[in-house]
Amino acid sequence: MSRIGKQPVVLDSSVKLEVGSGQTSVQGPKGKLTVPVPAGIAVKVGDGVATVERKDDSKSQRALHGLTRALLANAVHGVTKGFAKNLEIHGVGYRAVIKDNVVNFSLGYTHAVEFPIPEGIEVKVEKNTRLEISGFDKQQVGQVAAEMRALRPPDVYKLKGVRYAGELLRKKAGKTGA
Structure with missing residues (x-):
């Protein structure tokens, strides 16, 4: 069994x-x-x-x-009860703003990245750097969070980017000077 x-x-x-x-x-x-x-x-x-x-x-x-x-x-x-995932944005000038059911990300690219919020998902932004994605479908909440994280995955050298709250990242050492 x-x-x-x-x-x-x-x-x-x-x-x-x-x-x-x-x-x-x-x-x-x-x-x-x-x-x-x-x-x-x-x-x-x-x-x-x-x-x-x-x-x-x-x-x-x-x-x-x-x-x-x-x-x-x-x-x-x-x-x-519903499900929720939290994301954090790290980096100078990196932020997120919600306008008309679209999340606008400034992630260091030359353009702003727009992410439409799917039906059944609710997104809240706190202090422009913390996002809470919530909904009643666990698979959809996880998928939306993964797609948002994929817009700028954390850099292994400076740890800048979008990451899950509480995610442990390993920082790599840079090149040693001569």
Whole structure:
């Protein structure tokens, strides 16, 4: 039995779970998500918990068992509490400003970089150098944060650029003079 897959997913009273063929819909106060359910995996709902079961013990079924349970748990957490990622901008003159659902980055390029905010994602900027990306879809929040970080990844020599809050970076030594 999968250690993750056998754990039940606790459902909040505000969460509605609808099991369909090949997918499960999770609806809560923050939004609605659909979780794909592979063939051979079944989702059962009862008494405020959802359990994920598999039909046999083949290697692929065991892998999909834990995956489906984790995706379902992330969807339930997302529609109730939501997810957030924090980014920090380091560098002289590097900053971010939000205008009309677009984040304008000044990252040392000759031009400003515009990043449109996708639907379902909320971005807050504090002190022009800290961004909080939040939403109810964990995958989408992580993807948007990764795309923003990729606009100017941290430099290994001066550590300038966009990084995750709390990210540990290794600084490389520069060339030694003669």
